[in-house]
Amino acid sequence: MTVTEETETPAVGSSTRRRVLVLNASREPLCVVSLRRAVSLVLTDKAVVLETDGSLLHSEWLSVPAPQVLALTRYVHVPYRGAVPPTRRTVLQRDEHRCAYCSGPADTVDHVLPRSRGGAHEWTNVVAACARCNHRKADHLLSEIGWQLRTTPRPPRRAVVLSALTRPHPTWKAYLAA
Ligand SMILES: [Zn+2]
Numbered sequence: 001m002t003v004t005e006e007t008e009t010p011a012v013g014s015s016t017r018r019r020v021l022v023l024n025a026s027r028e029p030l031c032v033v034s035l036r037r038a039v040s041l042v043l044t045d046k047a048v049v050l051e052t053d054g055s056l057l058h059s060e061w062l063s064v065p066a067p068q069v070l071a072l073t074r075y076v077h078v079p080y081r082g083a084v085p086p087t088r089r090t091v092l093q094r095d096e097h098r099c100a101y102c103s104g105p106a107d108t109v110d111h112v113l114p115r116s117r118g119g120a121h122e123w124t125n126v127v128a129a130c131a132r133c134n135h136r137k138a139d140h141l142l143s144e145i146g147w148q149l150r151t152t153p154r155p156p157r158r159a160v161v162l163s164a165l166t167r168p169h170p171t172w173k174a175y176l177a178a
Helices: 035-043 088-094 131-137 158-165 170-177
Strands: 019-023 029-034 047-058 063-072 108-111 126-129
Touching: 019 035, 019 170, 029 035, 029 158, 035 047, 035 063, 047 170, 063 170, 088 108, 088 126, 088 158, 108 131, 126 131, 158 170
Parallel strands: 019 063
Antiparallel strands: 019 029, 047 063, 108 126
8 A cells, every 4th residue: 555645745854754753652653664664554553643743645445643652562572671771862861961070061971980991882881071171080089089980870761762763753852741
């Protein structure tokens, strides 16, 4: 079945328009899919529509509201923690762009146990840091300079990763915050 999208409705951020947020049956954010995939999930009763953008998609046989947020009808178990690697973007998102040391605006990533001293590049050893703190800390251990972390670094929730890797549509916000 071919589904075509109505063309006359200019939507918020056309680049984000054709992506649909999929929640698990538990309502936890799961992934982001193409509009085509989303419609197929709905038409096969694998998902229900929670939010639409108000426009309609037309096929030869029927019209369906263009979904923006779906929930799966059956829970799927997806092992995930740690599956997404820490990158500058995902780490800054997890730490809300706040420096782990001084709470100021952060735009760099610091290895708590420096790589030069055997520190691994993993979620529990990376934090957002401002350039100043990162530079001052250099290759020191926290104990050597009397610094402390504000929080213990952990793998992020899926919603945090989705926010970092996609440009969330405004209608997704409530679901990603849950
Ligand atoms: Zn700082």
